[in-house]
Amino acid sequence: MTSEDPRRRIPRTDHLLAHPGVIEAGQRLSESAIRAVIREAQDAARVGSVAPDEVESLVLDRLAATSGSSLTPVLNATGIVVHTNLGRAPLSTSAAQAIADAAGYVDVEMDLGTGRRSKRGVGARQALLDACPAAEDALVVNNGAGALVLATTAFAFRREVVISRGEFVEIGAGFRLSDLMTSTGAHLREVGTTNRTHLRDYSEAVCDRTGCILKVHPSNFNVSGFTSAVPVAELRPLADEHDVPLIVDVGSGLLHADPAIPDEPSITQALEAGADLVIASGDKLLGGPQAGLILGRSEYVQRLARHPLARAVRCDKLTLAALEGTLTGPEPPVKAYLHADPARLKERTERLAAAVGAPVVAHDGRVGGGGAPEVPLPGWAVRLPETVARDLRLGSPAVVARVHDGACLIDLRCIPEADDERLAAAISHAVQRRGSGRPSGLADDRIQVSAEEGLT
């Protein structure tokens, strides 16, 4: 290295650490995170990709853009309401506030009146029971899969779960509910065929080895044509006759039937039809945090609550807070997006299209999250060139559009109206970058997060 070597002018680490902007970032970021940013900028100068006198501003820019979590907030422009790859349900303001309030010490297991230990999660449990009067009791666990594991372990360890062959569901990312259940030591007693199962199939299978009868809502697919399934109400007498619990996994967590998605079963319907226990997720159509909800007869709920495995699938205080906030607060975003007013959606889409100079096309949104697979949610989209999608995802704010049929489609259904202007600015920016013929840094611009990705 000669004395004129420009690399000698790269600012030293201690010099950068003493910069007021870097010191200020220390209130948000750990020292090791800050040092990593500094090292990266110095390395960039060493290989000549930035000038030595640009290192300081690069460090400050990077620190400003770095947060404590690598999770990037995104605007969901796919039209898929419960987008699995985007964290399923966005929380309501009251649920988000409840999480912030519960972040420190909270009375999650203390009665402040007596100062003694109390039951965990009483508030969330009560909110569930108030929202679903058909249930005698409720238990909240980590997620829907956890609820299913707990129930099959408690009722069917080394015994049989009687289940229709048409209800063997793979819920996404290769996970099969049947594998989940057998992993607990339960034996599956499949009855019927893929397309047709009759009451006599169940009655021939239920015996003294039966641990429970399980119905699973085939939430992410439709079987049509020559089909038949046995409704919950018709299984009730069989469960009574053999004194085994009748459990229904409804999946999506609708508390009450929703006319917009008529084929999606609700927790209330399943309980009224005679289910002893109903299992559902908290972060699908209920619109809350990830959680497994178990509602139904007190005797059975309490058996699950007392089972040793319950401790392994319990949820944390933040989840309990968010669930209660979801149930007692204003309509969660998922409901609002599902029922978005078509006239208002159209108006907003036309305004966006005019702002960015692109056409409006008809576009169907989806429920997603494995729910109501074939139900379209009619609406509109702004149609952009497919190549813009990647720049949008990597922009600020990050925008995830639907990439379909050679186009990048912007559906406003799941965008809060207050974000319309930010979205328009992000699109204009991405379109301009494309228009300027800026060479793309990565080889494959067509790697896409397609809408279909997020459905299950």
Ligand SMILES: *Cc1c(COP(=O)(O)O)cnc(C)c1O
């Ligand atoms: C989504 C789903 C599950 C799994 O619930 P998680 O909360 O994702 O663990 C189980 N059963 C059905 C029918 C589902 O739709």
